[in-house]
Amino acid sequence: MTISAVQVRGLVRTFTLKGVLNGIDLDIAPGEFVALLGRSGSGKSTLLRALAEIDHEAEGSGEIRLPERLSVIFQDARLLPWMRVLDNVLLGVPGREARVRGRSALAEVGLAGRERAWPHELSGGEQQRVALARALVREPKLLLADEPFGALDALTRIQMHALLRRLSDVHDPAVLLVTHDIDEAILLADRIVMLDDGRLAADLPVDLPASGIARRERIAELRALLHRLLGVEEAPADYHEDTTPPEPAALGRAI
Numbered sequence: 457m458t459i460s461a462v463q464v465r466g467l468v469r470t471f472t473l474k475g476v477l478n479g480i481d482l483d484i485a486p487g488e489f490v491a492l493l494g495r496s497g498s499g500k501s502t503l504l505r506a507l508a509e510i511d512h513e514a515e516g517s518g519e520i521r522l523p524e525r526l527s528v529i530f531q532d533a534r535l536l537p538w539m540r541v542l543d544n545v546l547l548g549v550p551g552r553e554a555r556v557r558g559r560s561a562l563a564e565v566g567l568a569g570r571e572r573a574w575p576h577e578l579s580g581g582e583q584q585r586v587a588l589a590r591a592l593v594r595e596p597k598l599l600l601a602d603e604p605f606g607a608l609d610a611l612t613r614i615q616m617h618a619l620l621r622r623l624s625d626v627h628d629p630a631v632l633l634v635t636h637d638i639d640e641a642i643l644l645a646d647r648i649v650m651l652d653d654g655r656l657a658a659d660l661p662v663d664l665p666a667s668g669i670a671r672r673e674r675i676a677e678l679r680a681l682l683h684r685l686l687g688v689e690e691a692p693a694d695y696h697e698d699t700t701p702p703e704p705a706a707l708g709r710a711i
């Protein structure tokens with residue numbers, strides 16, 4: 457029997473009688489990276505907020521089983537402006553050794569030396585790195601991410617993709633990433649699930665070969681399928697594999 461990090465059964469959420477999640481069953485394995493796609497209004501954020509237990513305004517039913525340690529990141533970094541970067545990372549993390557862990561999390565996201573900076577001194581990409589460090593320092597078994605790169609420029613987004621993939625390989629939490637971006641889903645996730653009208657409409661393994669023509673063909677196949685499922689016209693690939701993400705060493709610097 458496989459043990460799930462996330463187990464959702466019969467999840468229903470309604471807002472003033474409007475059904476937004478209409479019976480979701482979802483399992484995520486420990487360490488599995490799942491991207492959640494779906495048209496605008498299909499219920500992606502509602503599902504993530506239900507998992508994060510921050511959906512107080514919704515009515516609902518169903519079962520949710522989650523690991524104890526979970527972290528959430530959003531499109532905006534949500535840093536407290538009156539706290540320095542390291543204190544933002546450590547917010548709510550007790551213990552004297554926490555400062556060491558906080559520093560090392562900041563180094564991991566490429567912000568070594570910026571511990572005493574104020575949030576307003578950082579770029580949007582750097583602030584999102586702090587949010588990632590704050591999530592990681594809790595050593596989560598589950599990372600919930602709601603469009604965390606949606607507000608970043610294209611180059612920063614590519615760098616953040618490489619960073620998130622690397623961090624998820626190293627720390628190995630289960631990840632549920634809400635995104636609009638089909639290419640982001642394909643390149644980051646092990647599995648893609650799609651919501652349509654509050655129901656799970658697709659559940660696809662990504663299974664990318666490590667390199668070569670087979671990899672490119674699988675990406676093209678998934679892109680075409682996901683565009684069809686989402687009912688959108690396929691745009692020319694703007695995220696070619698040739699746009700190789702920077703080497704990990706290059707990510708050691710802040711953008």
Ligand SMILES: Nc1ncnc2c1ncn2[C@@H]1O[C@H](COP(=O)(O)OP(=O)(O)OP(=O)(O)O)[C@@H](O)[C@H]1O
Pocket residue numbers: 471472476494495496497498499500501502503513636
């Ligand atoms: N607090 C709320 N009160 C009333 N309706 C809500 C609330 N939050 C979400 N909804 C409704 O639930 C539906 C799903 O919203 P949700 O934000 O989950 O969609 P989404 O798939 O994340 O969309 P997007 O991709 O545009 O962010 C929408 O029709 C929205 O209007």
